[in-house]
Amino acid sequence: xxxxxxxxxxxxxxxxxxxxxxxxxxxxxxxxxxxxxxxxxxxxxxxxxxxxxxxxxxxxxxxxxxxxxxxxxxxxxxxxxxxxxxxxxxxxxxxxxxxxxxxxxxxxxxxxxxxxxxxxxxxxxxxxxxxxxxxxxxxxxxxxxxxxxxxxxxxxxxxxxxxxxxxxxxxxxxxxxxxxxxxxxxxxxxx
Amino acid sequence: xxxxxxxxxxxxxxxxxxxxxxxxxxxxxxxxxxxxxxxxxxxxxxxxxxxxxxxxxxxxxxxxxxxxxxxxxxxxxxxxxxxxxxxxxxxxxxxxxxxxxxxxxxxxxxxxxxxxxxxxxxxxxxxxxxxxxxxxxxxxxxxxxxxxxxxxxxxxxxxxxxxxxxxxxxxxxxxxxxxxxxxxxxxxxxxxxxxxxxxxxxxxxxxxxxxxxxxxxxxxxxxxxxxxxxxxxxxxxxxxxxxxxxxxxxxxxxxxxxxxxxxxxxxxxxxxxx
Numbered sequence: 001x002x003x004x005x006x007x008x009x010x011x012x013x014x015x016x017x018x019x020x021x022x023x024x025x026x027x028x029x030x031x032x033x034x035x036x037x038x039x040x041x042x043x044x045x046x047x048x049x050x051x052x053x054x055x056x057x058x059x060x061x062x063x064x065x066x067x068x069x070x071x072x073x074x075x076x077x078x079x080x081x082x083x084x085x086x087x088x089x090x091x092x093x094x095x096x097x098x099x100x101x102x103x104x105x106x107x108x109x110x111x112x113x114x115x116x117x118x119x120x121x122x123x124x125x126x127x128x129x130x131x132x133x134x135x136x137x138x139x140x141x142x143x144x145x146x147x148x149x150x151x152x153x154x155x156x157x158x159x160x161x162x163x164x165x166x167x168x169x170x171x172x173x174x175x176x177x178x179x180x181x182x183x184x185x186x187x188x189x190x191x
Numbered sequence: 192x193x194x195x196x197x198x199x200x201x202x203x204x205x206x207x208x209x210x211x212x213x214x215x216x217x218x219x220x221x222x223x224x225x226x227x228x229x230x231x232x233x234x235x236x237x238x239x240x241x242x243x244x245x246x247x248x249x250x251x252x253x254x255x256x257x258x259x260x261x262x263x264x265x266x267x268x269x270x271x272x273x274x275x276x277x278x279x280x281x282x283x284x285x286x287x288x289x290x291x292x293x294x295x296x297x298x299x300x301x302x303x304x305x306x307x308x309x310x311x312x313x314x315x316x317x318x319x320x321x322x323x324x325x326x327x328x329x330x331x332x333x334x335x336x337x338x339x340x341x342x343x344x345x346x347x348x349x350x351x352x353x354x355x356x357x358x359x360x361x362x363x364x365x366x367x368x369x370x371x372x373x374x375x376x377x378x379x380x381x382x383x384x385x386x387x388x389x390x391x392x393x394x395x396x397x398x399x400x401x402x403x404x405x406x407x408x409x410x411x412x413x414x415x416x417x418x419x420x421x422x423x424x425x426x427x428x429x430x431x432x433x434x435x436x437x438x439x440x441x442x443x444x445x446x447x448x449x450x451x452x453x454x455x456x457x458x459x460x461x462x463x464x465x
Contacts, residue, residue, distance in 0.1 A: 066438070067408075067409045067438055067439060068220075068412075068413055068416070068443065080438055083409075083438055084223075086220075086222035086223060086226075087222060088220060088221060088222050089198075089221060089222075094220040094222055094223060094409065095409045095438050096220075096223045096409060096410065097264060097265065097266075097406045097409070097436070098223060098226070098227070098264070098265065099265045110226065113226075114222040114225075114226070117198075117222070117225070118222075
């Protein structure tokens with residue numbers, strides 16, 4: 001399989017995830033050429049406060065994902081609270097209120113598995129800090145589809161369980177600290 | 192490896208489902224449909240989607256089991272309490288001016304939304320002049336809706352939602368609890384017509400004053416969403432109301448001009464006069 005250019009990054013985060021994202025996303029330049037899709041576990045009853053929080057600190061555009069909108073480069077999309085976020089084969093986004101997956105809605109696996117289908121080798125999957133094992137299957141699916149798999153180093157993560165589970169499911173994933181990961185994502189955008 | 196075979200199998204199964212049984216999921220948003228079908232494959236014990244297709248073609252008894260995977264939506268009573276509060280405080284004062292009312296819960300699934308509306312209309316004294324239509328494509332969901340029995344552990348959440356929606360009574364007045372289940376008062380459904388109806392293939396059947404269809408359109412692709420919204424436009428009386436899910440809207444629909452925002456943040460629209 002030829003390694004074509006990377007078009008999108010799909011990120012999953014849980015406990016401690018907001019701090020991790022605050023370290024990564026503000027580093028991306030306004031002209032970042034990749035699309036970034038993010039699922040963070042948040043309580044279902046609460047309005048998703050991540051978009052205003054990160055939007056105020058990022059140079060790339062940050063928005064809540066809307067049903068059936070096309071994925072654009074240089075935009076960070078957050079799953080709305082209480083909805084799964086999926087990528088369709090034509091590169092548009094879908095929301096679903098299907099049952100919880102891994103006790104979560106949005107679920108990281110749901111995003112990563114559908115993104116693996118849609119983007120194949122043109123995708124980087126990232127599993128950040130968290131205290132459950134959501135994202136492990138999805139990261140494996142990304143690697144199996146020829147995409148790049150990355151986990152936050154469990155040794156330095158706020159909560160090691162989730163990146164460790166992802167690494168176990170997907171042993172060829174690259175292990176990175178948040179600093180290394182940030183330069184890696186910047187490099188992908190510069191290539 | 193992506194070899195595309197699984198996607199092809201899914202496409203063929205959906206075609207088989209349509210040609211054999213006339214259930215049309217071909218233009219449902221594919222990513223969710225795929226998840227549901229792969230879950231069905233695993234839970235029903237098939238090695239592949241193709242084997243499930245063969246089973247489906249030759250064994251009609253498999254159809255209802257597959258439909259349960261493809262259609263059942265998880266919901267709760269008074270889901271998004273602010274939606275019901277907006278109906279109560281802003282929409283019902285308009286509906287009150289009509290001598291008789293028709294309300295359509297499109298895609299009623301197991302009936303949570305229907306009972307929520309029936310309780311709301313009773314609390315507001317409109318139930319005796321209202322006829323409700325509760326429709327779905329899944330016969331077993333319609334049966335569950337008609338039965339109106341829910342696990343008691345869900346009812347705690349229903350009760351909280353009801354209170355937050357501005358409920359004027361106690362939810363416990365509307366059900367009896369037994370063996371871990373809550374059976375809702377049958378008088379709530381005495382003015383309800385339960386019916387098989389597909390937003391994909393069926394037509395207008397009555398003139399409505401309120402249509403509530405939440406978290407159904409997100410499962411459709413754009414073209415199908417537009418068909419359903421056209422059906423709602425044609426089904427609504429002038430100045431009738433349409434309520435969608437919190438992440439659904441009419442912005443991209445070719446029928447958008449037929450509606451105005453009524454309560455924008457709750458996705459409640461009003462049919463324009465002309």
